[in-house]
Amino acid sequence: MNNTIQYKGYVGSVEFSEENGVFYGKVMGIRSLISYEGENAKELLDDFHGAIDDYLETCKTEGKEPEIAFKGSFNVRLSPELHKKLFIYATAHQISINKYIEDTLADSPAAQITLV
Structure with missing residues (x-):
């Protein structure tokens, strides 16, 4: 269900x-x-x-704008060590941390859900 x-x-x-x-x-x-x-x-x-x-x-x-739930932006809290590792990896690959996270999540099972 x-x-x-x-x-x-x-x-x-x-x-x-x-x-x-x-x-x-x-x-x-x-x-x-x-x-x-x-x-x-x-x-x-x-x-x-x-x-x-x-x-x-x-x-x-x-005359109000309706709220929109999914604007494409959200905060993620992680350890300072992981944040540093992400920064180093993204910098070494000449991409932003956001781009790296977006690409990684796009390959996740959650991204495969079909929306109606």
Whole structure:
């Protein structure tokens, strides 16, 4: 079972409450709270789509830019020793640390995931 859903560039979680007998979730990667629920998969997806559409319409009405979760930039914390090694390697190969990390991650299993 996939525990995420996607719509218009947004990714939402999929959870199940045994106590309430409903599926629910929230949009991940943004500060705004966008939540949704449904008693079955179709209701969950319909509510997810409606919540995203409502969010985008509200932003448009208020003249705000909608939040974008995946801008292509994130912070990575690592040890000073590894940071130094990356710097030395990248400098020796005349590339930036960012380019080295991007190339390395592009070959990872996570990069092979197909987005819809």
